[in-house]
Amino acid sequence: MPEGHTIHGIARDHAKLFAGRELAVSSPQGRFGSASRLDGRVLAEVEAYGKHLFYRFDVPGPQRVVHVHLGLFGKVATVSEPDPVPPRPTIRLRFVADGGYADLYGVTTCALVTEDERDAVIDRLGPDPLRPDADPGDAWRRVSRSRAPIGGLLMDQSVIAGVGNVYRAELLYRAGLDPWRAGRTLDEQAWANLWSDAVRLLSAGLRTGRIITTAPADRDRTGGRVRAQDAHYVYGRTGLPCRRCGRPVTSAPMLSRTVYWCARCQR
DNA sequence: AACGAATGGGAAT
DNA sequence: TTCCCCTTCGTTC
Numbered sequence: 001m002p003e004g005h006t007i008h009g010i011a012r013d014h015a016k017l018f019a020g021r022e023l024a025v026s027s028p029q030g031r032f033g034s035a036s037r038l039d040g041r042v043l044a045e046v047e048a049y050g051k052h053l054f055y056r057f058d059v060p061g062p063q064r065v066v067h068v069h070l071g072l073f074g075k076v077a078t079v080s081e082p083d084p085v086p087p088r089p090t091i092r093l094r095f096v097a098d099g100g101y102a103d104l105y106g107v108t109t110c111a112l113v114t115e116d117e118r119d120a121v122i123d124r125l126g127p128d129p130l131r132p133d134a135d136p137g138d139a140w141r142r143v144s145r146s147r148a149p150i151g152g153l154l155m156d157q158s159v160i161a162g163v164g165n166v167y168r169a170e171l172l173y174r175a176g177l178d179p180w181r182a183g184r185t186l187d188e189q190a191w192a193n194l195w196s197d198a199v200r201l202l203s204a205g206l207r208t209g210r211i212i213t214t215a216p217a218d219r220d221r222t223g224g225r226v227r228a229q230d231a232h233y234v235y236g237r238t239g240l241p242c243r244r245c246g247r248p249v250t251s252a253p254m255l256s257r258t259v260y261w262c263a264r265c266q267r
Numbered sequence: 268a269a270c271g272a273a274t275g276g277g278a279a280t
Numbered sequence: 281t282t283c284c285c286c287t288t289c290g291t292t293c
Contacts, residue, residue, distance in 0.1 A: 003274050051275075072275040073287045090287065106287040108276065157276085164274045211274080235274090256282085257275085 002070040004050055004162020005205030008130050010076050011048035012206075014055070017080060017100045018043045024096040028087040029105070034112035035093065038066070043095075050128045050161025054118055062114045066093075067121060071108025078102045125161040129198040130206060136195040143183040143191055150186060151179030151259045154194075162202060169235040169260045170213035171197055178266045179259045218243045234260040 022042050027035040038057050047054040053068040070076070080100040087094055093104040104110060126142070127134035142159045143150070153159050154168045163171070172179050175194050177186070186194075205211050212231045219230035233243055238251040242262040251260045 006274080070275080071286060072273065073285095074275085075287080092286090108286060155275090166274050168274095 002051060002072075002074060003164035003167055003202075003205070003211070004048075004128060004130055005202045005211070007051050007053055007070070007162070008048040008202075008206050009209060010078070011046045011053060013078050014095075014102060015046040017078065017102070018095055018097050019045055021097045024094075026087075026094045026096075028089060028091040028094060032093045032110050034063070034066075037063075037112065049122050049131065050125045050157055051164070052121055052125070052161075063112045065113050065115060065118045067109055067111050067113045067118060068093075068104060068107055069109035071106070074104070074107035076102060076104050125157055126159045128161040129195065129202050130162055136192065139195065140188060140191045143186060144188070146183035148183055149180045149254065150177060150183050151254050151261075153183045155255070155257065160195075160198070163198060165257050165259075166211050166232070166235045167198065167201060167205075167213075170211070170233055171201065172261060172266060173233040174213065176266055178263075179254065179261050214243065234262060236260065 020042065022040060023038070024040070025035045025038040027033070038059065042058040044056045044058050047056070051069060055066040055068070057064050057066070078100065079102070082098060082100065084094070084096055084101040087103060088105070090105045091103045092107055092110050095102045126139050127136055139160045143153050146153055148156075151168060151172060154163050154171060155165065169179075171194055174197055175190065177190070177194075201211075201213055210226075210231065212226050214226070214230060214233060218233070219226065234249050237249040237260060239248050241247065242249055242265060245262065245264045247262055247264045249260055250263050251258050253259075
């Protein structure tokens, strides 16, 4: 689940459900030790940047921001009903308000930090295609100077924040780019196109809650809802025929993550 | 019951 | 580069 669009969706939903309200905060699992310092306090705002979430509370003292990073397995379950079910023992953090509640579990990071620490996290990140203030020029400077493969650069959060393994594969397919090409062999227009497609795809993901990257012409259009097996061009389709040329989709490890591509359509 | 994989990332080597 | 953390779920024994 957790690529940038998921995180921004959680921020949007939690702002609506919790911001400006007093929250009951607990850690059924016990590993979020700061829960009691936030319990009964007002959540001022929720912010998403790349794959990072920040919850700012009205509390005294320098530590007032909960920094959350879901990692590979982390999940957030949000329920817009007033009566919470008893929590599973693995729930790291639970927020409860009058109108609903949310559970976080399996997360890589869940910590109460200062504003400076929050700033430091964001300083390490590249531009986020889902933020209106994003400057793709910052990312281009990194890409244009790098010998690393573009498939790795798209996954590097200090280059561009929010793209994960699914969007990486699909963006490169849609651009016709070989994931193994060095960043510096791209021209500026190729990067501009990649960036604008990232804005388009992640925005669509935020809107629909799903990663759907295939153009209508490249999938079976019968039926209203896009079938799961029609949602992607190459991600998770090793050995299946490319939707456009029929050649079996290739996959290989890149920096310990599987990258998928069509060796004929992507040069 | 055991194992592997999964939309991630940081620290250690 | 390798290892380690986080949790769930489907497959295999």
